[in-house]
Amino acid sequence: MEPKSIPQYLFRQLFENESSTYTYLLADLATKQALIIDPVVDTVERDAKLIQQLGLKLRYAVNTHVHADHITGSGELKKKFPDCKSVISNESGAKADIYVKDGEVIQIGETGKTPVILECRATPGHTNGCMSFVSHKNKSVFTGDALLIRGCGRTDFQQGSSDKLYTSIQTKLFTLPDDYRVYPAHDYTGQLCSSILEEKTHNPRLTKSRDEFIQIMANLKLSHPKQIDKALPANLMCGIQGDD
């Protein structure tokens, strides 16, 4: 048996089945401060219970972008955890407590004591306000709907631009080290994570030239997301319909 070590960092991936959304819980175990990325309103009870059982203090509910396929859990989580602030890109157009810009960082834990740091990288193209978040310490990147496993977000609504998305992925994500893990906002095939090297090598869209990529994205002929008419206005208000 190995000697016991004290883990400093908690990472938990969670799945919402209806919209095939991944939610991520990260915590600094020295201070118990936590943040959650892309919570879904339908699974707020599960997530809140987990946060409470783990004894964590939820500081931030971060959205990678204004989602069209599910309602964010940020607003409901803020009700349950009054110290929790919602975070989203300044380009998103959504209401939030904190707006982040490309190059800024989100931190939980104490400076000087190996806190958990997320570097914000603007990755527009699926929407104008899409932000990816890099944890260098944990060699991972949360890509939202910009880069998916062997795919990418659609670009046919919400200010989508396949040209911008190609630039974002090539310059902001594929420039990360090969062994960084890729954690997307969705997967529809039961795959939970990938790596930068894998996507650079095997992503059927992103291994193509810019022109071919734009062509592929123009010909996807996707149907309208089921929940978009309900989700977009709600998500612009942090997942809460009404005044709060």
Add this chain to the structure above:
Amino acid sequence: MEPKSIPQYLFRQLFENESSTYTYLLADLATKQALIIDPVVDTVERDAKLIQQLGLKLRYAVNTHVHADHITGSGELKKKFPDCKSVISNESGAKADIYVKDGEVIQIGETGKTPVILECRATPGHTNGCMSFVSHKNKSVFTGDALLIRGCGRTDFQQGSSDKLYTSIQTKLFTLPDDYRVYPAHDYTGQLCSSILEEKTHNPRLTKSRDEFIQIMANLKLSHPKQIDKALPANLMCGIQGDD
């Protein structure tokens, strides 16, 4: 940016939606040898494609037990990867290439060069042949249907015994270090992993006395698994119906 490091170990959790089964792919990246735990026949194409894209050599297809809720992918994977051997507990009653006993190890990679080692721990109770697999190096345990996240496997068929299951979990799993991650064969709530400490503290069944546990398990009133009549005979033959 941190300096690039060479990862030695690949770990990938995968999900099969119909039966809510988790499949695990582990590989030693020095030799590219890999093993898969609890593959599902419905997702063999996905898993085989991933194994090929990652350039891995599949050595073992390991089942934690004879599943009643899905057909194992072991047989189909053996057809695609002729060097792959099926592995199951000697108590399972199923056909396989290799039978493992409590205390034995399964290894991929070269001895002396930090191979990936799984320690076999017999954890009967859900079935007689249930085996859990511990990776000490990676501080994780694959618990099959013995210990689930905030739950455990049912004990009302396939030689199930709640008394045995209680002993297995308390003596073979809860004796592992608190920070070991728990990777079960199933979850129905979108939770992907847990830890020994979490289950010792928050599992609503296993935090009870033996008598209370037996009482709870006797009163679950579960319906018959949808696929059991097809799955059991197939899984006794490595997932292949017929001669091979």
